[in-house]
Amino acid sequence: MxxxxxxxxxxxxxxxxxxxxxxxxxxxxxxxxxxxxxxxxxxxxxxxxxxxxxxxxxxxxxxxxxxxxxxxxxxxxxxxxxxxxxxxxxxxxxxxxxxxxxxxxxxxxxxxxxxxxxxxxxxxxxxxxxxxxxxxxxxxxxxxxxxxxxxxxxxxxxxxxxxxxxxxxxxxxxxxxxxxxxxxxQGLTRQHMLAVFQERAARTRNPVLVFGNGMTLANDAATERLDGAAQAVLRELGRRAGDHGTGRALLPSGATVGFVCASVPGTGDACVVEVLPDDDVPRPAPSRRARPARPTEVDPTRLARLRAARASVLVSGEPGTGRTTVVTELAAGRPVRTLDAADLDPADLDTIAATPEDALLVVDHVHLLPDAAARRLATAVDDAPTLWFAFVCGPEGNLTPEQRALTGRCTERIALTPLRLRRPEVPALATELLQESRPGVRLAADATRALMAWHWPGNLRELRAVLDTASDICRDATVRAPDLGLAVAGRPLTPLEQAEFDTIRGALDRHDGNKSRAATELGIGRTTLYRRLREFGLAD
Missing domain, CATH: 3.30.450.40 (GAF domain)
Incomplete structure (x- = not known):
């Protein structure tokens, strides 16, 4: 002090x-x-x-x-x-x-x-x-x-x-x-935005949007075809693509659309985005997914092929990326015998050959195997030529040489992408997960922006947990940004902001929601408290 x-x-x-x-x-x-x-x-x-x-x-x-x-x-x-x-x-x-x-x-x-x-x-x-x-x-x-x-x-x-x-x-x-x-x-900026919008909208029937300066301009086609969550995705992709960008956007509905974008001169950060008919944008190579918003990215037809061939598979990725889900889908109801490398009994290695022929042997957490155990496991696998197995580990780049030698027995590899590298897909993933667990609950536009801004250290597992909590506390079956608990003013909470959030929430709880008494305890004015309550999503 x-x-x-x-x-x-x-x-x-x-x-x-x-x-x-x-x-x-x-x-x-x-x-x-x-x-x-x-x-x-x-x-x-x-x-x-x-x-x-x-x-x-x-x-x-x-x-x-x-x-x-x-x-x-x-x-x-x-x-x-x-x-x-x-x-x-x-x-x-x-x-x-x-x-x-x-x-x-x-x-x-x-x-x-x-x-x-x-x-x-x-x-x-x-x-x-x-x-x-x-x-x-x-x-x-x-x-x-x-x-x-x-x-x-x-x-x-x-x-x-x-x-x-x-x-x-x-x-x-x-x-x-x-x-x-x-x-x-400000007047000049808005004039530039309006002029670009009118020029682009006059020469196309495609959806046209101009974002920037706290304002969104949309033609009738954009208003009819794109809800607020879809517009939020296009705004973020347009901002990232920069001047004269072209790409495809995965919308929260699961639909994909092509778009072109350009910056608006004289405005700082405003951009114009036009959504194109499918024929105007080259389609990427065939997707790895049968469904555009499949959480684990893995095409079920590929898993069916691997299952039919009894292929040995290495599933790698960060915690929470869906490694266990992939292995479960690979087995597709067949018996599964799981060994956890983090708690492996040496006696288990002697029984690997006894794994039932119709069962899938799964060795989880291979990245935690001591080198000696990795060598013994490799020998046991080599001695069971008909064994159907899958190894599960963290990112391959973190494996030791002995662990790499072991995973080299796998003829197929499935590397799962961290969610932070799939941010444009996050709104569609969130929509799919909500429909699976909370049918009828939808995302508001500000929630879509917050989901895309978050860095998702816990990957899909964290996304599911956040959505489950948000859908429990949201009103009118609509998840809004404050329900997610992820962002203040469109950015993630810093540790100090989280501490401030907890302090304010605690003061309100101690004073039964009385904001005047809470402000007095915190040593801040009521105006400051009200502003922080709005920013943290605690205002009624």
């Missing part, structure tokens, strides 16, 4: 409380673990650059700097009235590309203005981190006047000994200039 100046202003005391809830150590140095490249062609930077150029000239010969952060609280631009401040800011990692938020950097004007969505000054000892107490800073949020969305924060920082109330007025005026240019740019 840092030693605080007494008394702390209420807004500073609340900010310190939030930092403590995040488990921050006031003696630590701001981290660069979240350092990332800065995207230079964003609407925020386009609007801010000329305003910052003029503003920094007014700071000439002063020891103040301008820091511009985006809507993730990541610093994207930095200007100096005098270079003497540059090294000091470098030492505390107030550098372009670093994310300066309260959950990583504690109380300061940039992070706290971002958190409370209001202007604030933080002076010297009011900073939570000891390393920041030598600074004074003034921060103000930048709000898009057209959309009402937070676009970023502007911060003026100097040495604590140079503190002056004039800087609070200065930062407010600079932000007003940026917001005015954002308003003008």
């Amino acid at each position: 840092p030693i605080s100046p007494s008394p702390l202003r209420p807004e500073i005391a609340s900010a310190w409380r939030r930092a403590e809830l995040c488990g921050l150590d006031p003696g630590r140095v701001p981290s660069e673990s979240d350092l990332a490249d800065v995207t230079r062609d964003t609407p925020l930077l386009a609007a801010a650059r000329p305003v910052l150029d003029r503003a920094v000239s007014r700071l000439a010969d002063t020891r103040f700097s301008l820091l511009l952060a985006d809507r993730e609280s990541r610093i994207v631009d930095r200007r100096f009235g005098h270079p003497s401040l540059a090294r000091a800011l470098d030492d505390v990692l107030a550098v372009p590309g670093n994310r300066y938020s309260e959950d990583t950097c504690g109380t300061n004007a940039l992070s706290t203005a971002f958190e409370i969505r209001s202007g604030i000054a933080v002076h010297g000892e009011e900073h939570f981190f000891e390393r920041l107490k030598g600074f004074t800073c003034y921060g103000s949020p930048i709000v898009n006047p057209v959309t009402g969305r937070l676009e970023g924060v502007l911060d003026v920082t100097g040495f604590a000994r140079d503190a002056t109330p004039m800087m609070a007025t200065f930062v407010t005026l600079v932000v007003a200039g940026i917001e005015e240019r954002l308003s003008l740019g």
